[in-house]
Amino acid sequence: MTNILIIDDQPHLQELFSEELMDEGYEVTSVSDSKSVRGCLENSRPDLVVLDLYLNGFEGWELLHDIKNEYPNLPVLIVTAYDNYRDDPRVSEADGYVVKCFSAIDSLKQKIMNLLAYNSS
Numbered sequence: 001m002t003n004i005l006i007i008d009d010q011p012h013l014q015e016l017f018s019e020e021l022m023d024e025g026y027e028v029t030s031v032s033d034s035k036s037v038r039g040c041l042e043n044s045r046p047d048l049v050v051l052d053l054y055l056n057g058f059e060g061w062e063l064l065h066d067i068k069n070e071y072p073n074l075p076v077l078i079v080t081a082y083d084n085y086r087d088d089p090r091v092s093e094a095d096g097y098v099v100k101c102f103s104a105i106d107s108l109k110q111k112i113m114n115l116l117a118y119n120s121s
Helices: 011-023 034-044 059-070 089-093 104-120
Strands: 003-007 027-031 048-052 076-080 096-099
Touching: 003 011, 003 034, 011 027, 011 104, 027 034, 034 059, 048 059, 048 104, 059 076, 059 089, 076 104, 096 104
Parallel strands: 003 027, 003 048, 048 076, 076 096
Antiparallel strands: none
16 A cells, blocks of 8 residues: 655644545555654655645755655655745755645645656556
8 A cells, every 4th residue: 555654734734635645545644743754754664755845944845855865766745835935946856846725635636646656667
């Protein structure tokens, strides 16, 4: 079963994303802080990471960099409420970008499906 790690400090979004992705047949692990991420990466061995960029300040950028340095083939999909980061060069480290909005869950599911299909080929 495909395992997705959700890193978001907003419990209601963690719950929404988790429920929606579990309904799609994914196994989901959620964490709300960067300190828990390393253990989850080692223990749950996710196939994809959904990362809130604005995690306790701008910690998400550092976390993205750290994850990609240690696990360069692990897809990381940024999910953020701010669309002004699209042109930020740091976004190029991620494998995708979704802006949180009412229709974001459908976009998130589609991008996850595309990334997983691409990485399995």
